[in-house]
Amino acid sequence: MICPYCGNRQDRVVDSRESKEGDVVRRRRQCLACERRFTTYERIDEIPYMVIKKDGRREKFDRQKVLAGLLKACEKRPVSMAKLAEIVNEVEARLMDKPDREITTTEIGELLMERLRALDKIAYVRFASVYRNFQDEEAFFRELKNLMRQRRS
DSSP, X not given: OOOTTTOOSOEXXXXXXXXXXXXXXXXXEEETTTOOEEEEXXXXXXXXXXXEOTTSOEEEOOHHHHHHHHHHHTXXXXXXXXXXXXXXXXHHHHHHHSTXXXXXXXXXXXXXXXXXXXXXXXXXXXXXXXXXXXXXXXXXXXXXXXXXXXXXX
């Protein structure tokens, strides 16, 4: 490290601490020339996860965007934030497992619907109506009939 005070390249680490999340290391350093202390932060330089949209565009994975969609579907439903965060974690884990660090919106949507179907049927239908872009009530009723058939089986 270069000392921000005198420009010397020689220092020693006085103290190291990990952040609560474990993604950043804070180091207190002391310059060996001027003996002043300064702080540095280390973090992993990650390749961003990408989402491939239906039109072929790619954009950075946005955890908050996925969570917002789930929150909208679960509005006024007895679904805890912890469960929704767990679902988003599963999507993120699926993305991390992929060697190319890319996932399609279709994969994300299907994974979310699968989890919502098991968690809350109303939230599932709400999410599916937006995700599958139902154009009329017939498409909506078909989805409800499928859901009811699965429940009976």
